[in-house]
Amino acid sequence: MSLMQLTAVELGKKIKEGEVPVVEATEAALNAIEAKEDKINSFVTVDREGALKQAEEVQKKIDAGELTSPLAGVPVAVKDNMCTEGLLTTCSSKILGNFVPTFTSEAVLNLKKAGAVILGKTNMDEFAMGSTTETSAFGETKNPWNTEHVPGGSSGGSCAAVAAGECFYALGSDTGGSIRQPSSFCGVTGIKPTYGTVSRYGLIAYGSSLDQIGPVAKDVTDCATILETIASHDIKDSTSVERDDTDFTSALVDDVKGMKIGIPKDYFGEGLDPEVKDAVLAAAKKLEEKGAIVEEFELSLVEYAIPAYYVIACAEASSNLERFDGVKYGYRTKEYEGLHNMYKKTRSEGFGAEVKRRIMLGSFVLSSGYYDAYYLKALRTKALIKKAFDKAFEKYDMILGPAAPTTAPKLGESLSDPIKMYLGDIYTISVNLAGLPGISVPCGVDSKGLPIGLQLIGDCFQEKKIIQAAYAYEQTRELVFSPLLAE
Numbered sequence: 001m002s003l004m005q006l007t008a009v010e011l012g013k014k015i016k017e018g019e020v021p022v023v024e025a026t027e028a029a030l031n032a033i034e035a036k037e038d039k040i041n042s043f044v045t046v047d048r049e050g051a052l053k054q055a056e057e058v059q060k061k062i063d064a065g066e067l068t069s070p071l072a073g074v075p076v077a078v079k080d081n082m083c084t085e086g087l088l089t090t091c092s093s094k095i096l097g098n099f100v101p102t103f104t105s106e107a108v109l110n111l112k113k114a115g116a117v118i119l120g121k122t123n124m125d126e127f128a129m130g131s132t133t134e135t136s137a138f139g140e141t142k143n144p145w146n147t148e149h150v151p152g153g154s155s156g157g158s159c160a161a162v163a164a165g166e167c168f169y170a171l172g173s174d175t176g177g178s179i180r181q182p183s184s185f186c187g188v189t190g191i192k193p194t195y196g197t198v199s200r201y202g203l204i205a206y207g208s209s210l211d212q213i214g215p216v217a218k219d220v221t222d223c224a225t226i227l228e229t230i231a232s233h234d235i236k237d238s239t240s241v242e243r244d245d246t247d248f249t250s251a252l253v254d255d256v257k258g259m260k261i262g263i264p265k266d267y268f269g270e271g272l273d274p275e276v277k278d279a280v281l282a283a284a285k286k287l288e289e290k291g292a293i294v295e296e297f298e299l300s301l302v303e304y305a306i307p308a309y310y311v312i313a314c315a316e317a318s319s320n321l322e323r324f325d326g327v328k329y330g331y332r333t334k335e336y337e338g339l340h341n342m343y344k345k346t347r348s349e350g351f352g353a354e355v356k357r358r359i360m361l362g363s364f365v366l367s368s369g370y371y372d373a374y375y376l377k378a379l380r381t382k383a384l385i386k387k388a389f390d391k392a393f394e395k396y397d398m399i400l401g402p403a404a405p406t407t408a409p410k411l412g413e414s415l416s417d418p419i420k421m422y423l424g425d426i427y428t429i430s431v432n433l434a435g436l437p438g439i440s441v442p443c444g445v446d447s448k449g450l451p452i453g454l455q456l457i458g459d460c461f462q463e464k465k466i467i468q469a470a471y472a473y474e475q476t477r478e479l480v481f482s483p484l485l486a487e
């Protein structure tokens with residue numbers, strides 16, 4: 001078995017026991033990246049030199065007994081929208097194509113304190129806007145299960161890198177599904193935590209009221225361990241929550257007896273691929289056999305989540321992306337006449353089509369005359385969606401459904417019809433609108449051999465419940481990895 005097939009926690013143990021030196025694990029990952037990147041393109045930046053230097057430093061600290069985290073010495077890949085001091089951070093956009101931050105995002109800093117080795121930065125949809133990782137200015141990422149298909153998005157680079165065995169785990173960000181959907185498409189596990197659990201300091205903002213950083217890994221144990229490491233209260237993020245229940249690994253218990261699981265009927269209607277439906281319902285059956293109480297119910301308002309999300313996310317994006325004007329950061333157009341012309345040309349040349357579409361849409365819904373009709377209405381809808389979840393969680397410990405309506409589409413199929421692509425976010429975005437935690441775990445493959453993801457949604461701050469159920473479900477099946485992982 002190659003080193004790259006180990007989970008992060010398994011590797012961490014071997015490092016601690018002195019069985020695998022950190023430099024060897026780092027070299028294994030760097031070599032895997034070198035061998036597979038031509039096929040996958042999951043990285044924007046690979047920091048070979050920096051990673052090997054970190055590996056040596058971390059090894060010394062482990063030897064001295066200064067680093068005891070289960071992740072000490074384990075190489076990780078970070079989505080390219082999290083700032084890393086001295087390391088290019090592009091958001092997969094031309095406009096940040098030369099941006100080297102002077103500071104490191106809090107989540108990454110927490111990993112570094114635990115002794116993580118940063119291998120590099122992963123590809124994504126430009127500014128995290130998309131569901132396929134095809135809108136990157138640095139070329140699309142491909143799905144390691146079948147390179148004719150997309151890896152999902154926007155954290156497609158992170159999920160593909162884990163699935164291909166180019167790193168031991170990765171960080172992604174999730175504004176409307178960007179951890180859970182590509183995890184589902186790539187057959188890996190990902191968690192979107194409760195809003196406020198992981199600091200957004202240093203995460204380049206897309207929709208600030210929705211964005212959360214979370215782990216992507218081979219299994220639930222890894223995800224719980226990573227989340228425990230990156231979660232922190234941070235005064236630099238005004239929406240950061242002080243929690244004393246972030247010992248997520250305590251929930252790795254194989255027991256779902258008496259847990260009440262609700263299945264929204266509204267999630268299993270039109271548009272859901274029958275193979276995805278069967279796999280997800282089979283997973284629900286497994287949990288029932290283990291003693292969970294599984295029941296169907298009506299969640300309601302599901303059809304309003306997509307319009308509300310795209311109004312709110314675009315409104316926030318149009319404001320967040322104002323700062324990229326050629327003055328303070330990144331790219332500036334070569335020739336211009338005066339300040340306004342410089343702004344205009346820089347932004348026209350620096351942003352891709354999807355980002356421009358969303359800035360325009362966002363500016364429109366915030367403009368006077370349309371603000372009440374669109375933006376305020378979307379905020380009211382968001383509040384109603386939260387209420388519908390609150391009602392569901394009075395009765396259920398968690399909600400079970402698919403992570404996405406289909407398996408990974410072919411490359412080139414999605415961008416021509418953006419509305420259709422937006423509709424693919426149906427099962428993930430309401431979780432962000434309500435600030436809830438959600439996990440995607442692999443639950444099978446379809447007849448094309450592409451992975452299917454099961455999503456468990458918890459009430460705010462109830463990560464432990466969904467981690468426990470996901471862990472219990474995981475015990476009922478073998479972990480299956482992409483053919484590329486074994487290479």
Ligand code: GLN
Pocket residue numbers: 128129130131153154173174175176177178179206313425
């Ligand atoms: N696909 C959604 C969007 O494009 C979600 C993206 C995300 O979670 N970053 O907005």
